[in-house]
Structures are given as C-alpha cells and as structure tokens.
Amino acid sequence: MSSEGFSDGLLEEGEGKNPVRALLFDMDNTLFDLVGAQMTACDAVVKAFSLNGKHQLYPYFLRPVHGYESYENIRDFMHDCGITEKQSFGMACRIYEEEKIREITPYPGIVETLKEIRTRELPMGIITDAHSRDAVRRLERSGLIQFFSCMVTYDLVQVKKPAHTPFLAALEMLRAKADQVLMVGDSPRRDIEPAKMLGFRTVYARYGDRFPDDRLPVRADYCLDSPADLPVILTALSGTVR
Incomplete structure (x- = not known):
C-alpha cells in the first residue's frame, strides 16, 4: 500500500486523532477510468x-x-x-x-470496496470538477450512484479543485470535521494537497493516475495500488475491528 514518499503507519495515524467517520472520493479516474x-x-x-x-x-x-x-x-x-x-x-x-x-465502468474492486464501506455505516460523498449533470450520468452508468449520500460539483461551488471551497462544502454536507474524513483521489495536486492543508486524512489512488511520472512527491498519508486495499486502511482509522 505504500511507496516512497507515502506513509503506511496505520497505528501511528490512529493515535491521538479522531476516528474516520466519513469518506470523500474524487470521481473521475478514482472510481472509473x-x-x-x-x-x-x-x-x-x-x-x-x-x-x-x-x-x-x-x-x-x-x-x-x-x-x-x-x-x-x-x-x-x-x-x-x-x-x-x-x-x-x-x-x-x-x-x-x-x-x-x-x-465508463468501475475499476476492478471498486464495487466490492464501496459495499464493504457501506456495511460500516460510514457516509460517502463525491467531490468533482465535473458539472452535476455529467457526474450523475457517469455515476448512474457505472452503477455507483447508490453508494453516495452527497456530491459537490463545479456548478454548485463555481470553482474547481485545488481550491478549498469544494472541500469545505463537502464537510458541511457530511456534517463532519476535516480530521474525521478520509479523502481518496488520484491527483496529488488537486485532491491530496488541498485536503491535507485542510486537515483531512488522505489516500492517493495511484492506480488511477495516468501521469504518475510527471508528479512531484506529495506526502499523502496512504497510497493505493488497488481499491481493494482501502478497507484495511479504513479499519485502522475508524476505530473498528473487522
């Protein structure tokens, strides 16, 4: 789950911090290609x-x-x-x-992972630069819309990531504090950096990043090569035993 520049300290992350109570996902290239x-x-x-x-x-x-x-x-x-x-x-x-x-079809392991998270009764939201009409259409096509309780789109906030406004709007929708939310995204610049600045726990979805060789090191808390590894991280951060 880890790579150079990324931490995999599951126990360290859980110490002295709030348990994760909600998840926020980027959509394009994080849930599907x-x-x-x-x-x-x-x-x-x-x-x-x-x-x-x-x-x-x-x-x-x-x-x-x-x-x-x-x-x-x-x-x-x-x-x-x-x-x-x-x-x-x-x-x-x-x-x-x-x-x-x-x-548009979900990445292998995405559906099973979202089902597993749903059994933990943790709310999940979407944060995307797409317009709401496009986001809904893609989520419906992929069969994933059922898993998400809220969605922040460009037409809702009128700015795109890495601006902080979309992330703050998502926190309001999720009714959670930043350190209670796990942000999952494929872009170090647009997903990971702003989320970390605001105090989110962060997961870099490396499996969806089509241009990793162009990336400068970004210290996400965790790095995923497969969506199937996300529940392992979540277990440590949510204070649950599975």
Whole structure:
C-alpha cells in the first residue's frame, strides 16, 4: 500500500486523532477510468471522419486552452483537419459523448470496496470538477450512484479543485470535521494537497493516475495500488475491528 514518499503507519495515524467517520472520493479516474473512456471516444470521432490513426484528437483535450471536457477541443481539431461543416461538429460531439459514457465502468474492486464501506455505516460523498449533470450520468452508468449520500460539483461551488471551497462544502454536507474524513483521489495536486492543508486524512489512488511520472512527491498519508486495499486502511482509522 505504500511507496516512497507515502506513509503506511496505520497505528501511528490512529493515535491521538479522531476516528474516520466519513469518506470523500474524487470521481473521475478514482472510481472509473475516464481517461481511457475519453481516448476511446476521441478515436470514434476520428474514425467517423474517416481519418487514419489513433489518438489524434485526445491531445487536444490536454491543452490548457478550453478545459479538459470542453467540446471546443473537438472544434479546434476539426479546424486543423480542414473539416468545416457545421453539422459535422454536432455529429462529432454526439459520438464523443455517447462513446465516452458507454466506456465508463468501475475499476476492478471498486464495487466490492464501496459495499464493504457501506456495511460500516460510514457516509460517502463525491467531490468533482465535473458539472452535476455529467457526474450523475457517469455515476448512474457505472452503477455507483447508490453508494453516495452527497456530491459537490463545479456548478454548485463555481470553482474547481485545488481550491478549498469544494472541500469545505463537502464537510458541511457530511456534517463532519476535516480530521474525521478520509479523502481518496488520484491527483496529488488537486485532491491530496488541498485536503491535507485542510486537515483531512488522505489516500492517493495511484492506480488511477495516468501521469504518475510527471508528479512531484506529495506526502499523502496512504497510497493505493488497488481499491481493494482501502478497507484495511479504513479499519485502522475508524476505530473498528473487522
């Protein structure tokens, strides 16, 4: 469960601190592989335009121009490829969205882990930069929406992580103090750093981080290579015996 730069001191973490009474999860790439779903959706758009090669469109979504989920990335791609028909843009957006949703499935072990946490009667929430309509759609598609009692989305707080506002809003919804909440996320910068600054216990979901080689060391309290290891950490931090 641990790696260089990450602590695995289960006993040390539990000493002198409040037991964990709630969990907060990032959604995309923590519960399911959104990057993989987007890559597949982008390739479907490229194929619809009868263009050769894979992964031509996806790099457009990685640029700091329109935002990671903006359809304007598709428009820029079409412009660079000389595709100008207005109706083609609408078609491309529909293909992209339909294929992306179709590809969303929980990571192996996620469903079983959430079921295990639910048996402990610990509330679970979502904190995401996605809009509520997209978050609900993805959680419904993945079959995971049933596990979560609250959700903080971009349209609710009007700022994105790593701003502290989404985390503070989640604490209000969970009716918990920061040191009673375990934050699980795949991004050291957007999930782990702000949560630690506010006093959360933190778990880095390394299994979902598609760009780990670009990461500077971030001292999350725990590191997961599999969602199935989360209940082990939770047992130590919640003051329960399983």
